Amino acid sequence: xxxxxxxxxxxxxxxxxxxxxxxxxxxxxxxxxxxxxxxxxxxxxxxxxxxxxxxxxxxxxxxxxxxxxxxxxxxxxxxxxxxxxxxxxxxxxxxxxxxxxxxxxxxxxxxxxxxxxxxxxxxxxxxxxxxxxxxxxxxxxxxxxxxxxxxxxxxxxxxxxxxxxxxxxxxxxxxxxxxxxxxxxxxxxxxxxxxxxxxxxxxxxxxxxxxxxxxxxxxxxxxxx
Numbered sequence: 001x002x003x004x005x006x007x008x009x010x011x012x013x014x015x016x017x018x019x020x021x022x023x024x025x026x027x028x029x030x031x032x033x034x035x036x037x038x039x040x041x042x043x044x045x046x047x048x049x050x051x052x053x054x055x056x057x058x059x060x061x062x063x064x065x066x067x068x069x070x071x072x073x074x075x076x077x078x079x080x081x082x083x084x085x086x087x088x089x090x091x092x093x094x095x096x097x098x099x100x101x102x103x104x105x106x107x108x109x110x111x112x113x114x115x116x117x118x119x120x121x122x123x124x125x126x127x128x129x130x131x132x133x134x135x136x137x138x139x140x141x142x143x144x145x146x147x148x149x150x151x152x153x154x155x156x157x158x159x160x161x162x163x164x165x166x167x168x169x170x171x172x173x174x175x176x177x178x179x180x181x182x183x184x185x186x187x188x189x190x191x192x193x194x195x196x197x198x199x200x201x202x203x204x205x206x207x208x209x210x211x212x213x214x215x216x217x218x219x220x221x222x223x224x225x
Contacts, residue, residue: 001046001116002177005029006036006062007078008054012101016049019105020112024139024152026180033057037065043176046120047074047112050095052081060093067094074115076108113137120163129162130224131208143206153178154199157192161212161222170219196220 003020007013008031017027028043030036033054040048040062048066052059059077066073075095079086087098096115099108113136121127127134133142139155141148150158160177161169171189178195200212213221 001112002026002044002180003028003047003049003112004036004039004043004045005049006054006059007031007049007051009051015105016108020109023109024156026156026178028180031055033059033062036062040066040069044071044173045073046116047076049076049078049108049112052077052079052086052090060089063090063093063095072119074112074119076111076115078103078108127159127162129165129211132162132203134159134162143203143208146206148202148206150199150202154195154202157195158199161220165211165222166225168215168218168221172219174219192219 003025005013005016005020005027007016007029010031013029013031017029021027028039028045030039031054033056036054050059050063054062059079063075063077066075076097076099077090077095078099078101079090080101082100090098096118097111099111117125117136121136125135125137127136131144133145134140135142136159141150141155141158156178157174160174171192174192175189196212200210204210209224211222211224213223215221
C-alpha cells in the first residue's frame with residue numbers, strides 16, 4: 001500500500017513511517033498542511049494518516065480537501081483530541097477511522113489494513129483473481145494453490161495491478177506506487193518493464209495465464225479479456 005502520513009510531531013512521524021514501511025508499505029510523510037495539500041493534488045495514495053493539529057492549518061480542512069478530490073483514499077485521523085464532538089465531526093466529514101493518541105503502531109497498522117480490505121477487497125481477507133490468490137496479511141501469492149515468491153516491489157506491483165484490474169495503469173503511476181517520492185528521480189521507467197517481465201515469468205511458470213497487456217505509449221492493463 002502507498003500511504004501518506006501527515007504529522008507534525010517529528011518523533012511520532014518517524015515512528016509511524018518506520019513501522020509502516022517495515023510492514024511492507026510505501027510511505028511518504030509531510031509535517032505541514034500546505035505540503036500535504038500539494039502532495040494530495042499531485043499523487044494517488046491508498047490511505048492517508050492524518051493529524052488534526054498542524055502548524056499551518058487544521059486537519060479537518062485537509063480532510064475536506066481530500067474529499068473534494070473525489071479520490072478513494074482511506075483516511076485515518078490520529079489526534080490527541082479525544083472529544084466525542086471531534087470524532088463525530090471527522091467521521092461525518094468522511095474519515096474512515098479515528099485513533100486517539102497515544103496508540104500502538106500495531107493497532108494503527110491493523111486499522112489501515114481493515115480500511116483497505118473494505119475499500120479494495122470487498123471485506124475479504126484474500127484477493128482472488130481466477131487462479132491467482134493474494135493474501136495481503138501474510139503477503140503471499142499462490143497460483144493454483146502453489147506459492148510463488150516475489151520481491152517486495154514485484155509483490156506490491158502485482159497487488160496494485162490486480163486491485164485495479166481492467167484499468168490502464170501508466171508507467172508513471174506504477175513507478176509512484178512502488179517507489180513513492182523516489183520515482184521523481186528516475187530517468188526512465190524501464191525498471192517497470194523489468195518488474196512486470198519478472199512477474200509475468202513467475203506467474204506463468206506456476207501455471208497462470210498472462211493477464212498483463214501492454215497499452216502502447218501509456219503502460220499496462222491487467223485483465224482476463
